[in-house]
Amino acid sequence: MLITRAEIGGAAPLDVRIAEGTIAEVAPSLGRRPGEPVLDAAGGVLLPGLHDHHLHLLALGAALTSVPCGPPQVRDADGLARALSSVRGEKGWIRGVGYFESVAGEPGREQLDRLVPERPLRIQHRTGVLWMLNSAAVSRLGLDRGVDAPGVERDGAGRATGRLFHLDAWLRERVGSERPPDLGEVGHRLARCGVTSVTDATAETGPVELEILVAAADAGAVQQRILVMGLPTLPDPSHARVVRSAVKVRLAEDALPAFDDVTQIVRRACEAGRGVALHCVTRAELVFAAAVLEAAGARRGSRIEHAAIAPPDAVAFLARLGARVVCNPSFVRERGDDYLAHVDAGDVPWLHRCRGFLAAGIPLGAGTDAPFGVFDPWQAMRAAVDRRTEAGAVLGADERLSPEEALALFLAPGATPGGAARRIAPGEPADLCLLDRPWRDARERLLADDVVATFADGAVIWQRS
Ligand SMILES: [Zn+2]
Numbered sequence: 001m002l003i004t005r006a007e008i009g010g011a012a013p014l015d016v017r018i019a020e021g022t023i024a025e026v027a028p029s030l031g032r033r034p035g036e037p038v039l040d041a042a043g044g045v046l047l048p049g050l051h052d053h054h055l056h057l058l059a060l061g062a063a064l065t066s067v068p069c070g071p072p073q074v075r076d077a078d079g080l081a082r083a084l085s086s087v088r089g090e091k092g093w094i095r096g097v098g099y100f101e102s103v104a105g106e107p108g109r110e111q112l113d114r115l116v117p118e119r120p121l122r123i124q125h126r127t128g129v130l131w132m133l134n135s136a137a138v139s140r141l142g143l144d145r146g147v148d149a150p151g152v153e154r155d156g157a158g159r160a161t162g163r164l165f166h167l168d169a170w171l172r173e174r175v176g177s178e179r180p181p182d183l184g185e186v187g188h189r190l191a192r193c194g195v196t197s198v199t200d201a202t203a204e205t206g207p208v209e210l211e212i213l214v215a216a217a218d219a220g221a222v223q224q225r226i227l228v229m230g231l232p233t234l235p236d237p238s239h240a241r242v243v244r245s246a247v248k249v250r251l252a253e254d255a256l257p258a259f260d261d262v263t264q265i266v267r268r269a270c271e272a273g274r275g276v277a278l279h280c281v282t283r284a285e286l287v288f289a290a291a292v293l294e295a296a297g298a299r300r301g302s303r304i305e306h307a308a309i310a311p312p313d314a315v316a317f318l319a320r321l322g323a324r325v326v327c328n329p330s331f332v333r334e335r336g337d338d339y340l341a342h343v344d345a346g347d348v349p350w351l352h353r354c355r356g357f358l359a360a361g362i363p364l365g366a367g368t369d370a371p372f373g374v375f376d377p378w379q380a381m382r383a384a385v386d387r388r389t390e391a392g393a394v395l396g397a398d399e400r401l402s403p404e405e406a407l408a409l410f411l412a413p414g415a416t417p418g419g420a421a422r423r424i425a426p427g428e429p430a431d432l433c434l435l436d437r438p439w440r441d442a443r444e445r446l447l448a449d450d451v452v453a454t455f456a457d458g459a460v461i462w463q464r465s
Pocket of ligand 1: 055201372
């Protein structure tokens with residue numbers, strides 16, 4: 001294929017020839033070869049395809065068939081009741097997602113029974129850490145009849161409360177197969193945003209989940225390259241488009257693992273060449289993670305996910321270690337108003353930082369954390385630039401990035417978030433994202449709607465009709 005009249009790296013107009021999945025030529029004017037399809041960019045900017053450095057594909061697929069139960073769609077108990085009562089005419093499980101305690105606290109089975117008495121209901125907290133079940137769901141899982149797992153909360157009498165902590169994979173194994181996630185729709189929506197590769201950052205990914213992802217890649221449901229994080233025991237798929245990535249370790253402040261155990265996991269992951277990704281959302285988790293990386297002597301390939309609260313001393317510590325950070329600026333927009341209402345004032349300046357990491361010399365990439373965050377890297381870029389919450393407040397004005405810096409959060413290869421951006425040059429893979437306007441206009445908007453075509457390995461995986 002020949003792409004004509006594109007803007008590339010500030011130069012225009014340029015033609016780009018794609019052959020056998022790679023960029024063959026870039027020059028001011030390449031003649032069309034017989035039979036060669038042509039796409040006229042008409043001055044639009046051609047970018048390397050975006051890499052979302054942190055999302056969750058299977059949860060994303062499931063979310064597309066789930067009921068939103070938190071802000072902005074649902075804000076209070078009445079809204080929750082309305083959302084759940086809108087699910088009619090189907091049998092089986094109801095799956096709610098995106099819940100936040102500002103809606104109606106942390107409901108247990110009795111409260112949920114009042115909303116949905118008969119069908120099994122499970123609602124996921126937007127962090128993914130907590131599931132809340134009604135009695136029909138508790139009963140379906142057998143939690144009143146001897147079935148148990150660490151993380152099933154029970155009251156003083158031993159009765160399941162309906163709250164399940166850190167049991168995402170356990171729950172999916174038991175109910176997930178009822179409706180397999182629609183990864184075709186996931187791949188399509190990613191392509192529409194110009195995303196050509198992703199890192200799946202799910203901590204619990206093991207052989208079963210890996211098989212689903214490989215099958216989705218083989219079937220062409222997901223045409224993006226997929227880097228898969230997961231358990232230390234995750235097998236290597238030896239697949240052209242599905243690549244094993246870091247060991248993911250989720251640190252939770254209320255149940256931190258033994259320091260020496262995590263250090264050992266990190267050391268082994270680095271020795272195995274996989275590297276490690278440590279999930280940190282609180283101050284204490286970040287300091288713990290940095291201490292672990294230091295003790296393990298981990299440098300290459302180690303990264304911190306979220307770093308949602310990063311005070312200056314922790315940032316300096318990470319900078320000394322040479323760790324990478326993968327941030328989620330879209331939470332500034334999506335959750336900023338909640339943060340301003342609920343987070344300690346002393347922590348507010350250190351929330352979802354961007355500039356602070358760059359200024360310290362820390363390589364910084366970004367992910368949408370979809371489905372826990374909105375499935376649109378352009379929204380994340382806008383939030384990194386304007387730092388506006390949904391209500392319009394500014395959160396961390398000093399953390400603002402330029403549109404170019406925000407774009408760069410998604411341009412480094414998956415293996416090196418915050419590293420050098422991928423390039424559009426002969427020999428490079430033809431993973432590309434074409435916008436319908438020059439960068440000087442696109443940078444003022446940063447809208448997914450401006451994506452006019454997306455190429456993965458030289459194939460058109462999305463084109464605006
Ligand atoms: Zn995540």
